Amino acid sequence: MNLCEKSAENMEYMIKKITEKLNMINISAVQPTHFNVNMYEDLKEIYDHVMKKNTFSPSEMQAIAEELGNLRKSTL
Template sequence: MNLEQPSLENLKTILTELGQYLNIANRGLLDPEDYNLEKYSDIKAMYDMIKQKGNLTALEAQAFLDELRKVRV
């Protein structure tokens, strides 16, 4: 799957995987309908960083959640 192209399907895939990496209990934060595709590159950059990093500390996970909140509509 090519996640480089902004699309609702790609956004959904990225947000689902972010939820798994960040161990988010409230998946309502990751509803693709709550995000603007214009912010896709920002979300994709966060996704790439998390995938590269692998295991996150609790503080790192919280920082990524805070950034996700900032790009929500």
């Protein structure tokens, strides 16, 4: 998978991997359809950050969830 290409499929993949790695309970709040491809670079930055870390503090997890929420809000 080439995540350098902007596509809905790549966004769906990144969102799935982010929610899996963070063990997000309310994944229904972070659906690929909630994000616009115009926010691809921002989502990719979050994805890259999450993938390179092994553990997250509660405050880091909250900050990531808030950032995803901000991206989601700006596209609805």
